[in-house]
Amino acid sequence: MMNLYFNFAKAEIGFQIMLVAYFCSCIAYALSIIKTKYEANIYHVARILFLFAWCMNAYILISRGIVAGRPPFKTFYESLLYFSFLFGLLALSIEWFKKIKLLGFLSLAIILSAETFALLKQDIDIVTVPPALNSGWFLPHVTIYFSGYSSVTVAFVLSILALVKTGDISLDKDSFWARALGRQEMNFEILHRDWVRIGYLFLLGGLITGGLWAKFAWSDYWAWDPKENWGLISWLIYGVVLHMHHTSFLKGRIALKVSALAWTLILFTYFGMSYLPTKSQSMHVYTDPPPPEDPGEVKGVNRQMY
Amino acid sequence: MILSKFKYASNRRLFHENILEQVFALILWVCLWVLFQHLCNSLKWNDVQQVSSFLAGLIIITGLVIGLAPSWTYRLLTSVPFAISQLTFMAAATALGTLILQELKFSEYLDLYSSVWWGDWALFLVKYAFAYDLYRSLWFLSLMALLSASTLAVAWKRRPYNLARAGFLIVHLATTVILLGGLIGKFGFVRAFNELKQNQPVSVFWKVKGPDPNDWKNPFTLPFNVRLDQFEVIKNDPEYRLYVFTQPDGKGGFEENPKSYESKEGLKARLPLTWKRLEILKALPDGLNRSTWTNDTTSPENPVLQIMLGTGSPNPLLGYLVAQDPRTQRFNDPQGRFALVFNEVFEAKNLNSFQKREATSHLIEITFAGKKLNREFKKGDIWEFPVFKLKMIRLYKDFPFEKDPDGRPVKLETIPMEMRGNWAELELTKNDGQRGKILLSSRNPEFSNSLNAQNLPPGLDIRYQASGEELFSNFVLFSKNDMKIRSIENGRISKEMPLIIDRPFVFKNGYSATPLSLLSNARIEQKYIPNPQTRSISERNPAIQVTLSDPDTGKSETAWLDGREARPTTFFGNNLGLIYRLKDEEAKDFRSKITLLDFSGKTLAQREISVNGPLVYKGLWFYQSNYNPEDPSVSGVMVVYEPGLWITYLGFAMIAIGTIWMFYLKPFFQKQAGGIKK
Structure with missing residues (x-):
């Protein structure tokens, strides 16, 4: 906790403002669900704060990209900022038009978790990229992948909402759920499926652009690298989710639960590579400090050269 | 009999709806191909023979299943639950390959897995299920073949x-x-490598898995020559930044993640977690150190003696001996004949320490990211850090040159003094896999630092302290308490006289040491001047002058920071540390200009290849694969045909x-x- 405080104090001022704004917005969303006479005003403040924090997020990203002279996706700090930016955009848009307070609250909780993790990693310094990342493919590949991550995160939030909103929940004017989920009847399951489709497509795009780039950089479009494999695994499981919608006995709550589980695979693909026993055989562990166990033992292609 | 069983299964829709049944069926399918691969291995078939027989086996099985139970097979392959089972099973199989290291030797697997609780399972899978090369195993290929069959069947069904x-x-x-x-x-x-030498065309590459020349056995001959015209490593412009440490760890070091600032003249900032303010007064892209000692009565006691050493040559040596600093309290003659030592107090009982003896303790000291750590040298020990690891290789009594460039053994006397004394050899592995040998001299750390400069990550300082060792037998000892100069040979005083400023002390064959001044409260007055000479970027020594002020107390401290100094300069009673150092040394790109020539010398294609920019010629992809840091005229090029x-x-x-x-x-x-x- 102290470490988090120290790192927060060391972060750039823009980041501090953004984080405080996201945090206040999250609290405001939570308060706006509670029935008070200020409910509407608090909700209004929550949305404005969300919008303001997101604008700060965009400003930090753009200014960092200008200073670094490259797309700002190299470190965990940068990539999590980028994730918050893309996911924030999607979540804010849906919330803005559909007015689902719980979606706003859960999305902000995810953004805050991501930013807290960025603070814990504290790799804020702008670093130069290795030669393999000095490529025109860097921007489209990462953008497409992070759009995928953001979309499936929206799908995750929607799956939670769909699981929460069972048939016996009343959306009466004064009920808790009406305030949390919006007063209009909405089929979260269908909305969830739509976002899984979007995410699935982007994840596929990420796999394909990654393959095309890898052919240019490392000579293999597919090398069974642990990161590639986990990208494939999460895509396959989202494929499973989409297929489940076409079976009578697996669609509905089971599919929603599998979808939520699939999101944890995305988390593992993003954060978990350094915990794999095969991390030393991955060329994708750009953002993680621990060194490979014994690089001399890395077998296979020429990937280890750079 | 079999037919009736299949008919029964068909009627029961076995495997069609129940996912657990389907997973069981997939396990059986995998086991079949595991057995098949064991059979292939016992027949000593190579990869191509194995895959060919696998395809033949697939055709036979397809024929059998279609012949015996066509509708059952068709219904199974086109069922959505089976698609779900297959995708899940495929995902699980792919995940398994990320848990078991691929393509190691069995002895390496034994080393890795024999000590972990799940090791038996891993070894079982490696030994019996080809998990050492999972993605190329026939059972994994069989899953892909099944997926293909399913998708084709579904595509047919939806007509x-x-x-x-x-x-x-x-x-x-x-x-x-x-x-x-x-x-x-x-x-x-085909994937093949060769290390191309500038202007020496080659047509033979070597089919290997990696660029290690020891594995080069199978030639891959191209129908033309490949010539390297030029190779260059493109580096990023070096960027020096100011790192501010504000969290002392109580052990002489600071936190691992300092905040960094651009080293711009005039930069002002409030430091994190404190109200203290920082200002960069001067920033020199290439500075020359012109610091001197001055006496300052307001400073704490710090005796410093200025000495002129007469060696018989027209140019005597001038220098300072700092009594309180073990590193600078003595001057060692480069030829090993004598050492000058300045002590605050002379004690007769310590005379024994002024004679030759061997080291009793060997300590490796590291300063990195503001932290100072040390560890006793132990052969084979591995010391892990976030961005690199150090392996302790061995200790040497003298510099580890055994042969001269002509291959003759080197006599100890011919080795320059700065190379003499205790040395430690370490191996540094960066997290990008790059390894480098680190040689550390206990006697002359600056010399060994210059040797290791290429292999050290920015901001890392490694020193080797062989304590208890004494290489000299003759000493000139200056002592402040009794103001005496003594010549000591093998622990015995041979000559003694009062320490009087400007009075020479002749101690050995015409050598003399003359005290020029004695500063009781010495303080170093730092000064850097811009280097009037223009030097290359790598030779430059950037320096900045900073001032730190504390608004609470109104105090401020000013100091020069040297870009080559890896240790933090501390302020306000060691509560703040500042390091001015290179951000990183990542190469931007590696580029080789290559030309493809037919055997008559006619140019077929020419291009500059780089890490992300291969040359493609008639289906052959030429990649920049590796380089030799010691020979810039050599470039590793890989050719791939797919x-x-x-x-x-x-x-x-x-x-x-x-x-x-x-x-x-x-x-x-x-x-x-x-x-x-x-």
């Missing part, structure tokens, strides 16, 4: 197709197209277009078709 349903067809055909591309690639694939590549790319395009079509164009086409019908 007839119209525009609205074309996306479904494209997606389900794409899987087979991608796998077909991979299969073709597997049969004709016949099924464009089929795979077609599959990529199909799956992308098909998915978009299925999700987003289908409703549009459906609407259109509905309109036409109306």
